[in-house]
Amino acid sequence: MIKTDMLIIGAGPTGLFAVFEAGLLKLKCHLIDALPQPGGQCSEIYPKKPIYDIPAFPEILAGDLVDNLMEQIRPFEPGFTLGERAETIEKLDDGSFIVTTSEGTKHQAPVVVIAGGLGSFEPRKPPIPNIAKFENNGVAYMIKEPEDYRNKRIVIAGGGDSALDWAIYLSEIASEVSLVHRRNEFRGALDSVEKVSELSKIGKINLITEAEVVGLNGAEGLESVVIRQKGDASEEEIKETDYFIPLFGLSPKLGPIANWGLEIEKNAIKVDNSYDYQTNIPGIYAIGDVNTYPGKLKLILCGFHEAAIMCQSAYQRIFPEKKYVMKYTTVSGVNGFDGSKKEAKREVVKSIN
Amino acid sequence: MKSVRSFDYTMSDIKITIIDREGEAHLVDAPTDMNMNLMEVIRLHELAPEGTIGICGGMAMCASCQCYILNKDHLLPEKSYEEEDMLDQAFFTQENSRLSCQIPMDKELEGLEVKIAPFNSD
Numbered sequence: 001m002i003k004t005d006m007l008i009i010g011a012g013p014t015g016l017f018a019v020f021e022a023g024l025l026k027l028k029c030h031l032i033d034a035l036p037q038p039g040g041q042c043s044e045i046y047p048k049k050p051i052y053d054i055p056a057f058p059e060i061l062a063g064d065l066v067d068n069l070m071e072q073i074r075p076f077e078p079g080f081t082l083g084e085r086a087e088t089i090e091k092l093d094d095g096s097f098i099v100t101t102s103e104g105t106k107h108q109a110p111v112v113v114i115a116g117g118l119g120s121f122e123p124r125k126p127p128i129p130n131i132a133k134f135e136n137n138g139v140a141y142m143i144k145e146p147e148d149y150r151n152k153r154i155v156i157a158g159g160g161d162s163a164l165d166w167a168i169y170l171s172e173i174a175s176e177v178s179l180v181h182r183r184n185e186f187r188g189a190l191d192s193v194e195k196v197s198e199l200s201k202i203g204k205i206n207l208i209t210e211a212e213v214v215g216l217n218g219a220e221g222l223e224s225v226v227i228r229q230k231g232d233a234s235e236e237e238i239k240e241t242d243y244f245i246p247l248f249g250l251s252p253k254l255g256p257i258a259n260w261g262l263e264i265e266k267n268a269i270k271v272d273n274s275y276d277y278q279t280n281i282p283g284i285y286a287i288g289d290v291n292t293y294p295g296k297l298k299l300i301l302c303g304f305h306e307a308a309i310m311c312q313s314a315y316q317r318i319f320p321e322k323k324y325v326m327k328y329t330t331v332s333g334v335n336g337f338d339g340s341k342k343e344a345k346r347e348v349v350k351s352i353n
Numbered sequence: 354m355k356s357v358r359s360f361d362y363t364m365s366d367i368k369i370t371i372i373d374r375e376g377e378a379h380l381v382d383a384p385t386d387m388n389m390n391l392m393e394v395i396r397l398h399e400l401a402p403e404g405t406i407g408i409c410g411g412m413a414m415c416a417s418c419q420c421y422i423l424n425k426d427h428l429l430p431e432k433s434y435e436e437e438d439m440l441d442q443a444f445f446t447q448e449n450s451r452l453s454c455q456i457p458m459d460k461e462l463e464g465l466e467v468k469i470a471p472f473n474s475d
Contacts, residue, residue: 046412187437254404268404
């Protein structure tokens with residue numbers, strides 16, 4: 001069991017900055033994120049894109065913003081559970097919460113802060129009517145254990161980097177690899193495209209372009225896929241296979257937090273914006289793009305503001321008997337949990353004899 | 354609501370037709386002087402539920418704002434690499450598919466007709 005003062009779900013810019021504001025109040029934080037690295041959308045979707053509306057940064061790359069935030073919160077030694085999605089929440093009699101992830105990791109804290117942005121990133125599933133029936137029974141949206149595919153027949157769908165890379169990798173392991181893509185051209189890295197074309201020429205990858213997988217067959221497990229050429233129903237081919245692996249990138253989903261009993265409106269969590277960004281469940285807060293209230297703006301700078309306000313209320317919840325007076329970092333400096341201390345240089349007063 | 358400005362800005366609006374996912378056509382005003390794209394016009398008029406359109410905010414990084422362009426496609430800007438890339442991975446695509454976030458509202462587009470592509474809820 002991981003224990004902390006403030007459990008933050010989502011390690012995007014808002015969640016990371018919340019660690020800093022909490023640290024000033026001497027609250028320890030732990031973050032959970034479904035992605036394998038911190039930074040949320042900024043790292044996953046657009047690390048090389050410039051942002052122009054961070055106060056005092058005329059221009060900053062999203063990836064650099066995340067690096068800066070990580071540096072800023074380092075003295076407060078946040079813990080991370082990465083690559084795991086927050087699944088369930090349970091309230092204990094003492095008012096604290098236990099959040100369990102998709103991998104079964106348990107976290108306990110008196111305050112839970114949802115800074116989940118657009119939600120967790122999930123593989124995009126192609127709209128094939130009976131696809132759900134074959135999930136974990138021949139259909140996989142990501143490859144966890146390549147050895148599972150040794151000497152098996154595999155159909156991969158998609159035209160991006162992950163489709164190309166896995167087709168190349170599995171061509172060494174599987175007995176047969178087919179790569180189905182809607183177009184003739186592939187948009188992955190040049191090396192991968194060339195490698196796939198090479199492997200296709202020597203018969204190691206069966207390349208099927210201008211085609212789509214439109215159907216799946218099988219009594220229990222998957223037995224075959226239906227491949228349609230050029231969107232024409234008359235040009236359908238049934239291909240026997242052990243596995244179908246659609247790789248169409250990731251898209252964000254609100255996911256399990258939608259079932260935590262929180263008030264949801266317009267795909268976002270309603271909070272009290274007149275006070276502390278608390279949700280309808282006391283002790284659970286929501287900040288950044290994941291929340292909504294009248295006049296809400298989904299901007300990073302608004303997430304930062306919400307983080308600072310939320311921390312004051314969270315502090316009161318954890319220490320109801322204590323009075324906290326807001327301090328300026330310029331006056332008090334920053335005292336890290338690692339023993340580091342940042343402060344303004346003091347003027348030396350010395351008389352001249 | 355009437356503008357408190359002494360001169361009228363509405364002259365720069367154009368009329369376009371947006372067919373929603375249920376098949377209903379809406380003739381709407383689209384401002385051309387506010388640096389808006391077609392996805393933002395659809396959201397402005399709430400023609401698709403929040404969370405099902407413009408999820409990435411308009412960076413051509415999801416395909417939730419996919420539309421079928423029914424006329425005037427010759428007046429639209431060429432697809433960027435990012436847009437082609439995203440349409441490659443999207444579902445329900447047709448020859449006339451575009452990401453509406455990549456279509457700036459321009460006076461030339463008066464009378465444009467588009468249909469919002471289905472949302473892939475999975």
